[in-house]
Each structure stands twice: as structure tokens, then as C-alpha cells.
Amino acid sequence: MIKHTIAVIVNDQPGVLQRVSGLFGRRGFNIESITVGTSEEVGLSRMVIVTTGDEQTLEQITKQLYKLIDVIKVIHLSSNPIVARELALIKVSAEPAARPEIFGVVETFRAAVVDIGTHSVMVQVVGDTEKIDAMVELLKPYGIRELSRTGVTALNRGNSR
Amino acid sequence: MVTQNATLKSKEELMEKLRQPEVITGSEILLRSLVLEGVDCVFGYPGGAVLYIYDAMHGFSDFNHVLTRHEQGAIHAADGYARASGKVGVCIATSGPGATNLVTGIATAYMDSVPLVVITGNVISSLIGTDAFQEADITGITMPITKHSYLVRDVEDLPRIIHEAFHIANTGRKGPVLIDIPKDVSANKTLFKPVTEVSIRGYNPTVSPNKLQVDKMIKAIAEAERPLILAGGGVIYSGAHEELHEFVKKTDIPITTTLLGLGAFPSGDDLFLGMPGMHGTYTANKSIQKADLLINIGARFDDRVTGKLSGFAPHAKIIHIDIDPAEIGKNVPTDIPIVGDVKTVLQIANLQAKRAEKADAWRAELLASKAQYPFSYKDSEDELKPQWVVEMLHETTNGDAIVTTDVGQHQMWAAQFYKFNKPRSWVTSGGLGTMGFGFPSAIGAQMANPDRLVISINGDGGMQMCAQELAICAINNIPVKVVILNNQVLGMVRQWQELIYDNRYSHIDLSGSPDFVKLSEAYGVKGFRATNKEEAKAVWEEALRHPGPAVVEFVVRKEENVYPMVAQGSTIDEMIMGDAE
Ligand SMILES: Cc1ncc(C[n+]2csc(CCOP(=O)(O)OP(=O)(O)O)c2C)c(N)n1
Numbered sequence: 022m023i024k025h026t027i028a029v030i031v032n033d034q035p036g037v038l039q040r041v042s043g044l045f046g047r048r049g050f051n052i053e054s055i056t057v058g059t060s061e062e063v064g065l066s067r068m069v070i071v072t073t074g075d076e077q078t079l080e081q082i083t084k085q086l087y088k089l090i091d092v093i094k095v096i097h098l099s100s101n102p103i104v105a106r107e108l109a110l111i112k113v114s115a116e117p118a119a120r121p122e123i124f125g126v127v128e129t130f131r132a133a134v135v136d137i138g139t140h141s142v143m144v145q146v147v148g149d150t151e152k153i154d155a156m157v158e159l160l161k162p163y164g165i166r167e168l169s170r171t172g173v174t175a176l177n178r179g180n181s182r
Numbered sequence: 183m184v185t186q187n188a189t190l191k192s193k194e195e196l197m198e199k200l201r202q203p204e205v206i207t208g209s210e211i212l213l214r215s216l217v218l219e220g221v222d223c224v225f226g227y228p229g230g231a232v233l234y235i236y237d238a239m240h241g242f243s244d245f246n247h248v249l250t251r252h253e254q255g256a257i258h259a260a261d262g263y264a265r266a267s268g269k270v271g272v273c274i275a276t277s278g279p280g281a282t283n284l285v286t287g288i289a290t291a292y293m294d295s296v297p298l299v300v301i302t303g304n305v306i307s308s309l310i311g312t313d314a315f316q317e318a319d320i321t322g323i324t325m326p327i328t329k330h331s332y333l334v335r336d337v338e339d340l341p342r343i344i345h346e347a348f349h350i351a352n353t354g355r356k357g358p359v360l361i362d363i364p365k366d367v368s369a370n371k372t373l374f375k376p377v378t379e380v381s382i383r384g385y386n387p388t389v390s391p392n393k394l395q396v397d398k399m400i401k402a403i404a405e406a407e408r409p410l411i412l413a414g415g416g417v418i419y420s421g422a423h424e425e426l427h428e429f430v431k432k433t434d435i436p437i438t439t440t441l442l443g444l445g446a447f448p449s450g451d452d453l454f455l456g457m458p459g460m461h462g463t464y465t466a467n468k469s470i471q472k473a474d475l476l477i478n479i480g481a482r483f484d485d486r487v488t489g490k491l492s493g494f495a496p497h498a499k500i501i502h503i504d505i506d507p508a509e510i511g512k513n514v515p516t517d518i519p520i521v522g523d524v525k526t527v528l529q530i531a532n533l534q535a536k537r538a539e540k541a542d543a544w545r546a547e548l549l550a551s552k553a554q555y556p557f558s559y560k561d562s563e564d565e566l567k568p569q570w571v572v573e574m575l576h577e578t579t580n581g582d583a584i585v586t587t588d589v590g591q592h593q594m595w596a597a598q599f600y601k602f603n604k605p606r607s608w609v610t611s612g613g614l615g616t617m618g619f620g621f622p623s624a625i626g627a628q629m630a631n632p633d634r635l636v637i638s639i640n641g642d643g644g645m646q647m648c649a650q651e652l653a654i655c656a657i658n659n660i661p662v663k664v665v666i667l668n669n670q671v672l673g674m675v676r677q678w679q680e681l682i683y684d685n686r687y688s689h690i691d692l693s694g695s696p697d698f699v700k701l702s703e704a705y706g707v708k709g710f711r712a713t714n715k716e717e718a719k720a721v722w723e724e725a726l727r728h729p730g731p732a733v734v735e736f737v738v739r740k741e742e743n744v745y746p747m748v749a750q751g752s753t754i755d756e757m758i759m760g761d762a763e
Contacts, residue, residue, distance in 0.1 A: 032383070043325055043326060047326050081511070081512060084512075085508050088355075088508055090330040090350060090384070090385050093383055094384070
């Protein structure tokens with residue numbers, strides 16, 4: 022199955038997230054990740070949804086989304102070059118002896134250590150999904166205590182809108 | 183019937199008065215706005231959260247309010263009103279249980295694209311979210327079954343929201359819109375200025391089709407040897423029956439109409455093949471399977487029509503005309519998609535439409551097939567056959583009545599044996615298949631058409647789901663003729679259990695049903711019963727002559743089945759013909 026990243030520009034109304042996510046659930050569309058935040062225009066929010074499915078499913082998703090009165094625009098981001106980013110906070114078990122090794126991993130990934138406890142460190146990493154997956158894999162052996170990922174947000178590259 | 187606007191002020195005067203800016207409560211804004219939207223009839227049921235609204239209705243006579251006996255009765259009545267008139271149906275219920283009692287009716291309207299504005303009260307704004315007494319998140323509950331919904335937060339927004347709701351309900355693909363009004367909003371006051379314009383960013387239904395696609399359709403018609411039109415409810419909703427007629431006549435293409443499309447094309451016409459699908463005609467189903475061009479006009483390829491999808495219309499190039507782009511390609515891959523309002527599309531198509539020249543052999547074949555395989559049944563002299571009863575209803579009314587039905591075998595027999603020639607004469611729950619719909623929807627249909635004969639055909643099961651509305655027929659003298667085809671069982675379930683579950687009859691026996699004649703009379707409605715043909719004719723004539731509402735129970739054969747039948751999972755040409763031949 023192909024992964025698609027779509028942006029949905031919606032009226033910033035109460036319940037709009039429920040309308041959009043409910044539509045996906047009800048119609049059997051998959052949501053791999055969903056992020057919501059403000060957009061470049063006051064009153065409009067931008068949702069970025071990563072979903073999977075064939076071309077026909079993607080077409081139905083788009084059409085069904087357009088049926089929602091609060092949906093202004095649906096953009097199939099991944100049909101063009103995009104910048105897609107996700108942020109993760111990872112709390113790793115880290116006794117002082119293990120820390121230099123962990124810091125090494127962090128540095129190679131251009132991630133950052135944002136908190137240090139007596140038995141753990143918290144790592145912040147930003148990047149595309151694959152990069153974060155890789156980072157998580159590398160940190161696993163040390164013992165991941167807590168993990169929180171934001172889901173993908175994305176824009177098309179260059180001047181295209 | 184209740185006469186509206188008993189006071190003699192002219193409509194225009196009234197409108198002029200209502201348009202005057204004035205500081206009034208949310209409740210008064212609601213009532214005024216409804217009148218300004220052209221509403222003449224509202225169905226509802228009061229309660230705590232809508233008390234301000236009902237208070238404002240005290241002594242109010244600018245529209246009729248019909249107090250039903252159950253909120254389900256109110257919303258089905260509003261639905262019947264909308265289907266039979268083309269206007270937006272309106273109903274009002276209180277918060278919590280009142281609102282949740284509407285859910286079945288909202289879903290029914292949503293599935294069949296019926297324009298409704300549903301008004302619910304809610305607890306006061308500051309209590310929302312606290313599990314307050316009679317609080318329910320009705321906008322949340324109904325999100326999947328409304329076209330759109332509003333929870334009004336500020337009385338200032340109310341005029342705009344009401345106007346938008348009517349616009350959204352009755353444009354594009356129609357559907358129910360919910361307005362949830364907290365109690366304080368209905369009490370608060372503001373300066374009311376009527377809203378007459380709408381601009382909803384992102385909501386612009388495509389009305390005019392892409393010309394090139396229409397050209398492609400015209401070309402495909404010229405090339406087709408076995409073309410067929412499949413017309414649905416969309417034709418009726420867009421008021422396109424005349425355009426459809428012209429299109430069929432110009433192209434000379436045979437036509438089948440879905441359950442909801444009945445009445446969109448005259449049933450007596452040579453080119454009409456009857457309805458397709460699970461209980462459709464032999465000829466309609468066979469013709470779909472043989473067609474090389476299938477022109478779907480305002481139908482949605484429901485699974486009751488298509489049967490097994492992978493084997494549906496295997497040889498046909500598919501053209502799909504629909505106002506809702508999401509319908510195109512949803513179930514059946516489309517070769518020529520045409521997005522637009524059916525009426526507009528057909529008007530444009532009719533300018534170029536030409537006779538399908540290569541289809542003469544096909545027309546002759548279908549005409550012969552039609553003659554060979556009409557809907558039929560084995561009549562009986564000892565028992566009343568339900569099909570015979572429906573035929574009698576048709577004959578005695580010249581096919582001129584508005585017929586509403588409930589859901590089950592009687593619904594299919596009504597669709598098969600009552601012949602429809604006019605749009606908006608057939609009111610039935612297609613998409614959701616809602617038992618309990620038949621009788622209250624007839625009340626709405628009658629309110630919208632005070633001068634027409636309205637017959638509601640029900641089973642003995644479904645009639646018991648909203649029978650309480652007999653009261654409002656009696657009280658308001660709404661002269662609906664209620665027919666009950668009493669087979670003493672949940673007939674359609676019995677049929678499936680017989681044919682598909684090996685005669686294992688499980689919980690279908692309706693023993694313990696009331697004496698329907700006595701039940702009617704208890705409500706003050708005239709009741710009749712017939713158990714043979716002679717009685718049937720006599721009591722039906724009498725019921726028709728009776729000026730008010732009447733219930734006529736026909737005791738019919740229990741074991742009768744609806745044929746033809748396509749079992750779920752079969753292609754539509756695999757029909758069980760039963761004893762019908
Ligand atoms: C609210 C609701 N509950 C259950 C069903 C399932 N159902 C479909 S037809 C049917 C039997 C209807 O029996 P009756 O009203 O006696 O009509 P008949 O089929 O005998 O004509 C049932 C139970 C339904 N459609 N709607």
C-alpha cells in the first residue's frame with residue numbers, strides 16, 4: 022500500500038477535527054498520523070494527514086473530505102516534492118556510564134539532549150519519519166522509558182502552493 | 183385539516199413585518215426566520231430545553247406546528263413532507279432524549295438525501311459538557327448522519343446559521359442539517375436583522391457539468407448497440423423528470439428506475455423496464471447485465487441495485503451523472519463521469535441528444551422480454567394476496583395517490599404493483615430501510631399536499647413502531663388512508679428465513695398484535711378490516727369515501743414471498759423467480 026500525505030485546510034470551527042477523523046474511521050480509511058495547527062490565514066487550520074491506500078482510495082478520501090462543509094481545500098502533498106517533519110521526545114534509561122554512547126548517537130543524528138535525570142536522559146529529534154524510526158531503533162537497546170511523537174507536518178517544496 | 187394563517191393578513195404583509203429589524207429573543211428569531219424561509223409546517227415535541235421556543239409559539243399562527251406523539255413521528259413526518267413537496271422539512275425536539283429520539287429519522291433522511299432542518303434544544307451553555315440533566319452531545323452523535331450541523335454559541339449567530347442551514351439542506355446533494363440551540367441562546371435577546379445572503383467558503387456544489395464530458399456521452403450513445411438508462415432519486419430531487427422524459431424520448435433508450443427513482447418516468451411507457459435490483463424486474467436486471475452502455479442518472483449504485491459488484495454490468499461502458507462527486511467511482515468504476523445537477527446536465531444534453539440508432543434490435547428484445555416477464559403472482563380465491571390488494575389500490579385510485587410505505591415485503595409489493603407516473607408520489611425509506619417510517623411520513627406528505635389522496639402502506643410489524651401518531655391524524659383531521667397488509671409475521675424476515683436460513687423461523691411471529699380496528703378507533707380514527715376480495719373492495723371503497731383518516735387492515739396470506747429475488751452475493755441476473763411465473 023502506498024503512503025500518502027495530504028493537507029486539509031479547514032474552517033477553524035469547534036468539532037472540525039472530529040468531523041475529519043470521524044469520516045476516516047467511518048469509511049474505513051486509515052490514519053497513520055494526523056496533526057492540526059494554525060495555518061497562514063486567521064480562521065483556517067491546517068491538518069496534515071498521513072494515510073495509506075491505492076489511488077482509488079485516495080480519490081475517495083479527497084472527495085469525501087470535500088463533502089464536509091468546513092473543508093476548504095484538500096491538497097495531495099506527496100504527489101509533489103515535500104518537506105515532511107516529525108518531532109519525537111524519547112526518554113532513555115541512561116546510567117552515567119552509558120551516557121557518552123547515547124550522546125554519540127544523538128550527535129550523529131543531529132538530535133539534542135533536552136533533559137537529564139539521575140537515571141535517564143530525554144532526547145529530542147526532528148526529521149522525517151524514517152529518521153525518527155531509525156533513531157528509536159538505535160536507542161532501544163538502552164531502554165526506552167517513554168516516547169512521544171508528534172505525527173507528520175508537511176509543506177510542498179519551492180514556490181508551489 | 184388545520185387551515186393555516188387563519189388570520190387574513192397577506193403573506194407579503196407578514197413577510198414585510200417580519201423583516202423589520204427588532205430586538206427579540208433567540209426563540210423569536212427562530213420562528214421569524216422559519217417563516218421567512220417559507221416554512222408553513224413544523225413537526226415537534228416540547229421539553230425543558232426548548233421551553234422558550236414553545237413559549238414564543240404560544241398563540242403563534244404564522245406556521246402550523248403539529249404536536250406528534252413521539253419525536254420519531256415528528257422527524258419522519260418532516261421527511262415525508264420534504265419528499266412529497268420538495269421543500270425543506272422542519273422538526274423541533276428538546277435536548278437529550280428528545281434529540282436522541284430523532285437519530286433514526288435523521289439517518290433515514292441522510293441516506294436518501296432528503297432536505298431537513300432539525301432543531302434541537304440543548305442545556306444552557308454553561309452546563310454543556312457537565313452531564314447536566316437531559317444533556318446529550320447531539321451534534322457529536324449525529325455527525326455521521328448529517329450533511330452539516332451547528333451548535334449555536336451566541337444568539338447573534340442564529341439568523342445566519344438558520345439561513346445557512348436551509349441553504350445547505352436544499353442545495354447540492356440534499357440532506358439533513360442539525361441546529362442545536364442551548365436554552366440560554368433561545369432566551370437571549372439581540373437585534374434581529376434577517377439574513378438573505380449566504381457565503382460559505384468551500385461550499386460550492388458543481389451545478390453545470392463539464393461540456394466535454396457531455397459531448398463524450400452523446401458520442402457514446404451514437405455508438406451503443408445496447409444502451410440503458412438507470413435513473414434514481416436524484417432526478418426527482420433536482421426536479422428533472424421532464425428533462426429526463428425528453429432525454430429518453432430523444433435518444434429512444436430504454437430506462438429502468440431505482441426504488442427511489444419510481445415516478446421519475448411514466449411507468450406505462452414502452453421504454454420503461456421497471457425497477458432493477460434485489461426485487462426488480464427480470465427485464466431490468468437482465469438488461470443491465472447485457473448493456474454495452476449504462477447511463478446512471480442520479481442514482482448511487484446501491485448494493486440492493488447492483489448485487490454482486492464484481493459481476494455488475496460486465497459489458498457496459500459506465501456514464502455516471504451526479505451532483506455529488508464522491509458518488510462517482512465510489513462503488514462502480516466510471517468511464518465518463520459527469521458532475522453536476524441532473525436537471526442542468528440533462529438540459530444541456532437534450533440540446534444535442536440524438537436517437538440511439540444502432541439499438542433497434544435491443545429495443546425490440548427488451549420490449550418482448552417485458553411482455554414475457556412482468557411482475558406476477560398466483561392469485562387465490564380463498565385468501566387475500568397482498569399483490570392483489572396493491573393492484574386494487576392502484577386501480578381504484580387511477581395511480582394518482584401519493585403512496586408512502588414502511589419497510590418489508592409490503593414495500594416491495596407496493597413498488598412492484600402500484601404504478602407510478604408522477605414524481606413525488608412515492609415516499610419510501612430506501613437507503614436506511616427504516617421500519618416505522620411509513621405511517622408518520624404519510625402525515626407529512628398529506629400536510630404538504632392537503633388536496634391529494636395519500637395512502638400509507640404498512641406491514642403489521644412496522645405499523646406498531648409509530649402507531650401512536652394515529653392521534654394526530656384524528657385531532658388534526660389529516661385524511662391519510664392507512665393500509666396494513668397483515669400477514670401476522672415480520673414478513674420480509676420470514677422470507678429470508680425460509681429461503682436462506684432453511685425454514686428456521688426465528689422470532690418472526692407477531693401474535694399479540696393489537697386488533698388494528700379497535701386500536702384505530704381508540705384513537706378516534708375509523709378502522710376497517712377485510713379478509714377476502716369482496717370485503718376488501720367494499721371496505722376500501724368505504725374508506726376512500728370517508729372524509730377523514732382511516733385505517734384499513736387487509737388480512738393477507740402469511741407465506742407469500744416477494745419475487746423475483748436476488749440473494750445477497752449473487753449477480754442481479756441470478757434471480758429466484760419463485761412461484762411468480
Ligand atoms: C427499525 C427496523 N428494525 C428492523 C428492521 C429489519 N426488518 C426489515 S423488514 C422487517 C419485517 C417487516 O415486517 P412487517 O412490518 O410485518 O412487514 P412485511 O415484511 O410483513 O410486509 C424487519 C424486521 C428494519 N428494517 N427496521
